[in-house]
Amino acid sequence: MAEYRQATVFDVAKEAGVSTATVSNVLNRRDVPLSEKTIRKVEEAAAKLGYRRNVMAASLSRRKTYEVGLLLPGFVGYYGLFAQQMERTAHKYGYHLSVFSTDMDSKVERRLLEKLLERRVDGLFCHGLAMSGDSARKVVNDGTPILFFNCWNELKHLAIGTVNLNVYQACVDAVVHLHEQGCRSFFYYGNKRAFATNEQRIHGFREGLRLTGGKHPADMIDVEDIAADDLAEWLAERSEDATPAGVMCFDDWKAFVCQNRLIEGGYDVPGRFKVVGINNEFVAGHSYPGITSFNVPYEHQADMSFRWMLTHLGEQAKLEAKGERPFSPPVAGGEVKIPLTLVERLSSR
Amino acid sequence: MAEYRQATVFDVAKEAGVSTATVSNVLNRRDVPLSEKTIRKVEEAAAKLGYRRNVMAASLSRRKTYEVGLLLPGFVGYYGLFAQQMERTAHKYGYHLSVFSTDMDSKVERRLLEKLLERRVDGLFCHGLAMSGDSARKVVNDGTPILFFNCWNELKHLAIGTVNLNVYQACVDAVVHLHEQGCRSFFYYGNKRAFATNEQRIHGFREGLRLTGGKHPADMIDVEDIAADDLAEWLAERSEDATPAGVMCFDDWKAFVCQNRLIEGGYDVPGRFKVVGINNEFVAGHSYPGITSFNVPYEHQADMSFRWMLTHLGEQAKLEAKGERPFSPPVAGGEVKIPLTLVERLSSR
DNA sequence: TTGTATGCGTTATCAG
DNA sequence: CTGATAACGCATACAA
Numbered sequence: 001m002a003e004y005r006q007a008t009v010f011d012v013a014k015e016a017g018v019s020t021a022t023v024s025n026v027l028n029r030r031d032v033p034l035s036e037k038t039i040r041k042v043e044e045a046a047a048k049l050g051y052r053r054n055v056m057a058a059s060l061s062r063r064k065t066y067e068v069g070l071l072l073p074g075f076v077g078y079y080g081l082f083a084q085q086m087e088r089t090a091h092k093y094g095y096h097l098s099v100f101s102t103d104m105d106s107k108v109e110r111r112l113l114e115k116l117l118e119r120r121v122d123g124l125f126c127h128g129l130a131m132s133g134d135s136a137r138k139v140v141n142d143g144t145p146i147l148f149f150n151c152w153n154e155l156k157h158l159a160i161g162t163v164n165l166n167v168y169q170a171c172v173d174a175v176v177h178l179h180e181q182g183c184r185s186f187f188y189y190g191n192k193r194a195f196a197t198n199e200q201r202i203h204g205f206r207e208g209l210r211l212t213g214g215k216h217p218a219d220m221i222d223v224e225d226i227a228a229d230d231l232a233e234w235l236a237e238r239s240e241d242a243t244p245a246g247v248m249c250f251d252d253w254k255a256f257v258c259q260n261r262l263i264e265g266g267y268d269v270p271g272r273f274k275v276v277g278i279n280n281e282f283v284a285g286h287s288y289p290g291i292t293s294f295n296v297p298y299e300h301q302a303d304m305s306f307r308w309m310l311t312h313l314g315e316q317a318k319l320e321a322k323g324e325r326p327f328s329p330p331v332a333g334g335e336v337k338i339p340l341t342l343v344e345r346l347s348s349r
Numbered sequence: 350m351a352e353y354r355q356a357t358v359f360d361v362a363k364e365a366g367v368s369t370a371t372v373s374n375v376l377n378r379r380d381v382p383l384s385e386k387t388i389r390k391v392e393e394a395a396a397k398l399g400y401r402r403n404v405m406a407a408s409l410s411r412r413k414t415y416e417v418g419l420l421l422p423g424f425v426g427y428y429g430l431f432a433q434q435m436e437r438t439a440h441k442y443g444y445h446l447s448v449f450s451t452d453m454d455s456k457v458e459r460r461l462l463e464k465l466l467e468r469r470v471d472g473l474f475c476h477g478l479a480m481s482g483d484s485a486r487k488v489v490n491d492g493t494p495i496l497f498f499n500c501w502n503e504l505k506h507l508a509i510g511t512v513n514l515n516v517y518q519a520c521v522d523a524v525v526h527l528h529e530q531g532c533r534s535f536f537y538y539g540n541k542r543a544f545a546t547n548e549q550r551i552h553g554f555r556e557g558l559r560l561t562g563g564k565h566p567a568d569m570i571d572v573e574d575i576a577a578d579d580l581a582e583w584l585a586e587r588s589e590d591a592t593p594a595g596v597m598c599f600d601d602w603k604a605f606v607c608q609n610r611l612i613e614g615g616y617d618v619p620g621r622f623k624v625v626g627i628n629n630e631f632v633a634g635h636s637y638p639g640i641t642s643f644n645v646p647y648e649h650q651a652d653m654s655f656r657w658m659l660t661h662l663g664e665q666a667k668l669e670a671k672g673e674r675p676f677s678p679p680v681a682g683g684e685v686k687i688p689l690t691l692v693e694r695l696s697s698r
Numbered sequence: 699t700t701g702t703a704t705g706c707g708t709t710a711t712c713a714g
Numbered sequence: 715c716t717g718a719t720a721a722c723g724c725a726t727a728c729a730a
Contacts, residue, residue, distance in 0.1 A: 008722095008723055009724060010723080020723090020725090021700070021702080021726075022699090022701075024724065024725055025699095028725080030726095032699080032700095034699070034700090035699065038699080038700080053723090053724080054724070055464075055467045055468045056408050056414070056724095057409055058723080058724055058725070059405050059706095059724090060403070060707065060724075061705075061723075061726080062726090063706065063725095065405070075424040075432050075433055076425075076426075079424075080423070080429045081425065084424055087450060088452070091460075103437070117401055118404045119404045142355055142399075142401070253631070253635075256635060282425075286606050288610070288612050357707055358709095367717085368717040369709090370709085370710080370711095370717060371715090373709060381715080383715070384716090387716080403706090403707050404708095406707035406709085407707080407708050407709070409721095410710075411708075411710085411722085
């Protein structure tokens with residue numbers, strides 16, 4: 001198919017015997033009145049020529065791209081599922097989502113951010129930016145609105161708002177749950193490198209300890225400090241045989257590793273140790289024993305995020321036309337908390 | 350930041366006291382000669398104004414986007430890792446990759462394909478298209494080159510080529526390996542809905558049986574026919590206690606489910622059953638017992654794909670300038686086979 | 699209801 | 715080495 005030039009509005013106009021303006025009007029179904037006849041003529045011409053709109057030209061002319069960007073640390077696990085949902089939601093609202101993974105690398109992050117801004121995306125969603133607030137501010141020096149996910153630190157000031165999974169509350173609930181299941185010593189198995197979101201979990205964990213009476217033995221572990229191979233022994237040394245010990249983990253993958261290393265070490269789960277994760281990924285439901293976890297309401301999370309963004313882009317009118325109640329965003333820099341729900345499985349029974 | 354108009358080449362030109370053409374020349378470092386002085390002037394002006402190139406305008410003018418699209422069934426597991434590698438490789442070759450997940454839905458697939466073509470991507474990578482060859486042909490009626498991944502069916506004719514993981518050989522190797530480990534009955538636990546790629550595995554499985562002497566008991570199972578909860582019992586009934594039975598699984602996730610259901614049912618892995626997966630995902634390495642699997646050389650796979658695509662886009666010159674040997678693609682409709690390598694773990698020892 | 703003319707921000711082709 | 719200027723393909727006031 002050498003050099004098959006794509007048909008343009010001009011070609012369609014000529015074929016249909018109308019002007020390019022009319023073609024554009026027909027194809028974009030605007031509020032202007034059009035005669036049935038011209039509509040048919042144009043549509044037939046377009047179909048015949050295999051016309052396909054050139055998004056770049058359209059965006060350039062309209063000065064709006066209907067594209068929003070999503071920056072993620074990666075695609076695996078939770079992030080992948082989240083990205084898929086965001087794509088669906090974007091489409092539902094007539095937008096196009098460009099997803100990029102930063103590989104947890106601030107250089108890559110910076111480059112992708114730049115790329116997205118060069119594309120003149122209408123808005124930006126960022127999940128777990130590694131770069132500093134200052135760097136980010138320097139890169140995003142235009143008016144492009146940004147929404148952050150799971151962000152509790154300085155970056156908040158850059159954003160029109162943040163949407164956070166309530167991992168704090170999840171950890172509170174987890175400790176309470178473990179206590180109810182008979183645990184009398186507690187561990188948090190975390191991930192320093194996740195920064196603020198790890199801190200949130202720790203606060204929740206502590207609050208859970210407080211709520212369950214105060215003085216049970218408890219300790220923190222981090223993947224950076226204890227090799228997975230030593231984990232089981234480490235936990236066993238610091239807990240007694242008489243009552244089960246509860247291990248609250250950063251996420252399902254940490255829980256998975258933790259649980260398997262315990263089993264490998266010959267410790268009974270959930271008899272001797274009870275394990276809880278977060279995110280309720282596939283691995284949690286299909287392990288043996290199944291891993292107790294917290295479910296993420298992806299659809300709700302994505303919907304909140306988009307409605308907030310669209311409100312900020314001045315698209316309330318469209319939302320309301322679709323029968324949506326206008327979504328009034330919190331004050332600038334405000335935060336939406338998405339609640340997680342406990343899913344009990346064998347690992348904590 | 351209300352209405353902060355982005356600086357244009359025109360603004361930069363004015364600021365630097367040169368013409369827009371010169372600005373463009375400086376910023377794109379073309380082969381034209383430029384004086385050091387103007388280069389500095391332009392660069393300073395651009396920096397001062399916070400100039401950011403408008404990709405749409407550039408692509409429109411250049412009639413080339415330097416963007417390629419990747420269509421995937423989803424982002425989870427293997428696909429997510431593959432997407433991340435493809436992004437890296439795209440960048441390495443100066444391209445920009447837009448990744449979309451089709452949710453395994455041919456409607457979504459069609460829409461995304463359309464979107465990508467509307468964006469005038471230079472090329473297209475498709476992994477596991479659900480739509481028929483005819484539908485695809487109708488959508489892709491322009492000259493946009495397409496490369497398929499893991500495709501053994503009719504769609505091949507649409508493409509400039511295909512890059513396939515050699516799952517056939519992996520299954521052959523797996524059966525041989527299981528046989529060496531003492532297995533004397535064999536099962537394949539598959540996934541009909543994956544069509545051709547499932548067939549490939551089955552062929553490999555059969556060939557493996559043939560190579561290992563022919564007449565060992567063997568059987569096929571499919572996730573659609575046997576509920577996971579019944580799997581262990583089903584396998585136990587059809588195999589004898591005296592020698593271990595080997596279960597070759599569609600991928601690591603199937604292997605994971607299979608192994609855990611067996612353990613849950615009280616069967617010893619790897620004593621009574623040995624399990625093998627494909628893809629060597631995180632879950633395989635961190636299960637207990639660790640799951641024997643086949644490693645995917647993501648980087649090589651992505652590199653082969655891109656070099657093939659770029660050759661087709663007439664970019665050999667650039668590749669060679671970078672010191673790459675020119676990659677001569679197979680004949681049109683040809684196939685590149687990517688070998689998988691066995692990773693032995695406890696599940697098959 | 700339809701057509702004309704102009705702008706969107708770059709790149710590229712020529713002359714100077 | 716540098717500067718006008720014409721595309722690129724579409725959308726949209728403004729006229730008709």
